[in-house]
Amino acid sequence: MSPAFLFLIALGLGLAGWLAGRAKARAFSRAAAPREVVARPGYHAWYVAIWVAVPLALFAVLWSVLSPILIEQWVLATPAGQNLPEFGFQRQTILAEAQAVARGSAAAVFTPQARDLVEPFREATLFYTLIGVGFGIAMAAILGLWAYSRIKPAFGARVRVERAVMALLLLASLVAILTTFGILASLVFETVRFFGMVSPVDFLFGTSWNPDPMSSPTAPQGDRYGAIPLFWGTIFIGAIIAMIVAIPLGMMSAIYLTQYASPRWRKIIKPALEILAGVPTVVYGYFAALTVAPMIRDAAQAVGITNASSESALAAGLVMGVMIIPFVSSMADDSIAAVPGSMRDGSLAMGATKSETIKKVLIPAALPGIVGGVMLAVSRAIGETMIVVMAASTAANLSANPLEAMTTVTVQIVALLTGEGSFDHPATLSAFALGFVLFMVTLALNFIALRVVKRFREAYE
Amino acid sequence: MTVIHDMDDKAEAKMRARDVSVYYGDKKAIDDVSIDIPTKYVTAFIGPSGCGKSTFLRTLNRMNDTIASARVEGNIELDGENIYSSGMDVVQLRARVGMVFQKPNPFPKSIYDNIAYGPKIHGIASGKSELDEIVERSLQRAGLWNEVKDRLGESGTALSGGQQQRLCIARAIAVDPEVILMDEPASALDPIATAKIEELIDDLAGRYAIVIVTHSMQQAARVSHRTAFFHLGKMVEYGPTDQIFTNPLEERTKDYITGRYG
Numbered sequence: 001m002s003p004a005f006l007f008l009i010a011l012g013l014g015l016a017g018w019l020a021g022r023a024k025a026r027a028f029s030r031a032a033a034p035r036e037v038v039a040r041p042g043y044h045a046w047y048v049a050i051w052v053a054v055p056l057a058l059f060a061v062l063w064s065v066l067s068p069i070l071i072e073q074w075v076l077a078t079p080a081g082q083n084l085p086e087f088g089f090q091r092q093t094i095l096a097e098a099q100a101v102a103r104g105s106a107a108a109v110f111t112p113q114a115r116d117l118v119e120p121f122r123e124a125t126l127f128y129t130l131i132g133v134g135f136g137i138a139m140a141a142i143l144g145l146w147a148y149s150r151i152k153p154a155f156g157a158r159v160r161v162e163r164a165v166m167a168l169l170l171l172a173s174l175v176a177i178l179t180t181f182g183i184l185a186s187l188v189f190e191t192v193r194f195f196g197m198v199s200p201v202d203f204l205f206g207t208s209w210n211p212d213p214m215s216s217p218t219a220p221q222g223d224r225y226g227a228i229p230l231f232w233g234t235i236f237i238g239a240i241i242a243m244i245v246a247i248p249l250g251m252m253s254a255i256y257l258t259q260y261a262s263p264r265w266r267k268i269i270k271p272a273l274e275i276l277a278g279v280p281t282v283v284y285g286y287f288a289a290l291t292v293a294p295m296i297r298d299a300a301q302a303v304g305i306t307n308a309s310s311e312s313a314l315a316a317g318l319v320m321g322v323m324i325i326p327f328v329s330s331m332a333d334d335s336i337a338a339v340p341g342s343m344r345d346g347s348l349a350m351g352a353t354k355s356e357t358i359k360k361v362l363i364p365a366a367l368p369g370i371v372g373g374v375m376l377a378v379s380r381a382i383g384e385t386m387i388v389v390m391a392a393s394t395a396a397n398l399s400a401n402p403l404e405a406m407t408t409v410t411v412q413i414v415a416l417l418t419g420e421g422s423f424d425h426p427a428t429l430s431a432f433a434l435g436f437v438l439f440m441v442t443l444a445l446n447f448i449a450l451r452v453v454k455r456f457r458e459a460y461e
Numbered sequence: 462m463t464v465i466h467d468m469d470d471k472a473e474a475k476m477r478a479r480d481v482s483v484y485y486g487d488k489k490a491i492d493d494v495s496i497d498i499p500t501k502y503v504t505a506f507i508g509p510s511g512c513g514k515s516t517f518l519r520t521l522n523r524m525n526d527t528i529a530s531a532r533v534e535g536n537i538e539l540d541g542e543n544i545y546s547s548g549m550d551v552v553q554l555r556a557r558v559g560m561v562f563q564k565p566n567p568f569p570k571s572i573y574d575n576i577a578y579g580p581k582i583h584g585i586a587s588g589k590s591e592l593d594e595i596v597e598r599s600l601q602r603a604g605l606w607n608e609v610k611d612r613l614g615e616s617g618t619a620l621s622g623g624q625q626q627r628l629c630i631a632r633a634i635a636v637d638p639e640v641i642l643m644d645e646p647a648s649a650l651d652p653i654a655t656a657k658i659e660e661l662i663d664d665l666a667g668r669y670a671i672v673i674v675t676h677s678m679q680q681a682a683r684v685s686h687r688t689a690f691f692h693l694g695k696m697v698e699y700g701p702t703d704q705i706f707t708n709p710l711e712e713r714t715k716d717y718i719t720g721r722y723g
Contacts, residue, residue: 262529342566346629349524349562350579350636351555360578365569 005129006060006136013137014053017144021048025151032153039158047157050164051147056140063132074124080116187439190432197426198225203433209396209412211430213421225430227437229396233406234438237317237388238381241402245321246381247374250328255358257329258336270333277326285390288319293391300403309393314402316392320384324377331373335366372453379445383438385410409434475500475640475670476521476558481535483516483525490516492694493535498640503662503671505685505702507678509717512691514674518642521672522558523551539640556583559633563645565625567617567632572609575617575628576600579636595635603631604661623654630661634669641665643673647680659684678718682706690714 025044029037072095075081084091098114100106102121109115151157195203199222206226215224253273257266293315300308339362347357363370385408393405394415416431474497483491491513498504498521506514516525523544525531537544544554556579567575576596579585586592596613600606605627609620617628626646633641643662647655662671662684675681681688682702689699690711698705698714709715 340566342562342564343568345524345527345562346566346568346632347578348527349522349555349560350582350632351552352578352582353552356582360582361568 010056014049017052018045018049021045037153043157044151052144071124078120187436191436194429211427213427229398234408241317242321254329254332281386285386288391311393311405313406327377335369339365372449375449379442477538479536502686505681508691513694514691558640559638561643573613599631599635640670
């Protein structure tokens with residue numbers, strides 16, 4: 001309750017500071033000569049408001065972390081707290097129960113020992129809430145008054161407020177980056193645990209993937225965790241079959257849209273293609289499993305391949321290819337459209353036909369952008385899960401036959417994490433190792449793709 | 462409109478435009494222009510911005526076809542053949558009537574490939590050695606050979622602006638056109654590069670019919686044999702350059718030449 005309350009106070013005091021700052025700035029602006037005041041009243045107002053509200057909000061965040069710890073210590077220091085059982089689980093249950101009653105979210109205690117703890121919890125919560133609010137308000141008031149006293153006609157509030165805005169924007173962009181590192185860290189920890197049980201050499205170069213969550217966790221398991229079939233399945237479905245579909249179709253649709261389609265037609269087709277990118281992948285999965293896979297099986301049987309299964313890498317790859325057509329086509333579209341029109345005119349004026357111009361001038365000039373788009377599409381395809389789950393089975397097969405059932409890294413991650421193995425079993429932990437490898441590969445692909453696209457941009461600016 | 466015919470008996474008409482009007486959508490950009498472009502001479506189109514001189518130039522090799530809303534009325538003949546007739550192959554036409562643009566637009570390919578582009582698509586050269594010859598001859602005619610002969614493999618976009626424009630002229634020459642259209646070819650260049658381009662135009666004049674659109678009246682006076690003055694989509698006056706600049710027949714031409722408006 002207390003952090004949310006502190007945020008409300010921060011808002012209220014910030015508003016008060018804003019109004020006070022503006023009133024003061026308006027007064028001295030009116031009295032001063034035109035060039036004497038370096039910032040408009042609004043900037044002075046924001047300057048005061050920021051000094052009031054931002055430290056208070058930060059304190060609220062800090063307090064929300066700190067106060068539960070302090071409250072618990074208070075409770076444990078009481079005689080009833082001293083008598084709690086030592087064992088972790090039971091102790092935690094009793095504490096949580098008492099706290100729930102103290103907060104009012106539970107009507108009565110279940111464990112008798114908890115009853116004596118309710119009152120200390122109430123006292124402690126009240127005490128630290130008062131301390132937090134009191135300290136917060138005092139701090140905001142002091143900082144606010146200090147800021148208020150600083151604003152004068154010659155005070156550069158504008159520069160300072162602009163700096164604060166920049167800091168805010170920097171913070172926002174850091175959130176995404178820090179999250180990436182957070183993801184990496186959480187993966188690395190479990191991956192290291194996995195590699196403590198299974199050697200990385202077995203994992204990266206073994207050719208048999210057959211984890212058994214029911215086996216004894218202490219037995220050596222190296223020969224069960226050869227991930228090559230998974231990597232192969234991922235590359236075969238995502239980077240080979242899907243790209244054989246997506247690159248030509250995506251390129252051709254981009255060429256049609258940029259060079260041949262009338263503006264009216266383009267206005268219809270382009271959004272339609274982009275809608276394709278917004279279809280949930282589960283829906284593609286249905287399509288792959290219920291329509292495409294049986295069709296492929298029937299076709300294979302019709303030409304005499306009797307052992308064709310209804311789950312095949314081909315079905316998953318084809319549908320995945322269709323799914324990423326919009327990625328390829330919109331990147332190719334952008335980079336072809338970015339080739340200066342003078343280039344096209346120059347070629348046409350030489351007597352080149354439209355298709356000669358496209359083939360010999362536009363596509364070579366747009367190639368880096370197109371390659372970048374394809375690489376982003378690949379990293380998207382190899383991270384894709386649902387289509388493969390539904391259409392290509394979970395059997396790890398090392399085969400070049402597209403009609404066989406195959407599986408990919410992401411499908412195995414899902415299977416292992418939702419499987420019945422305990423959390424510290426190597427079968428479960430191997431999911432993190434797979435995720436880590438996948439993360440590194442897509443990171444590398446994106447990195448290369450962005451480098452390529454950047455070089456392309458420099459060429460025309 | 463004042464047109465002086467038979468100013469030079471040797472100048473036979475390479476291209477002949479009759480009653481040409483050009484529309485962008487409903488807007489009339491060129492109004493009823495008739496003109497003869499003499500072979501092996503330089504013809505300059507001058508006039509204030511937006512007068513339609515570039516638009517008219519682009520009708521001569523049908524580059525206006527690339528603008529969806531543009532529509533051309535009237536007759537334009539190349540050696541007596543109507544270039545807007547259904548039998549005319551635009552690819553052939555543009556090989557015979559080449560074009561150089563305002564902003565140098567070399568392809569992002571090597572210098573060699575820039576020149577070889579046209580001969581390759583038209584199948585002019587039968588082998589590598591013949592292609593080499595064409596590349597060298599074109600670069601020589603464009604006065605660029607000595608500057609680039611040791612680095613034909615480098616990208617055409619790495620050259621300086623003036624060199625790029627001469628590369629584009631060489632590229633146009635490589636397919637052996639009969640007419641070369643130049644749309645303000647020196648307006649993006651510095652005075653030294655401009656002088657080189659003008660010199661080049663002078664050299665090329667005996668070999669091709671050249672039509673140049675220019676903002677600069679001095680440039681028109683320096684390089685052209687005939688000058689046409691365009692104003693508000695109409696051709697006001699057309700005649701020998703000397704006469705247009707010293708003794709124009711139309712009041713509007715005189716006003717423009719003497720800088721009274723424009």
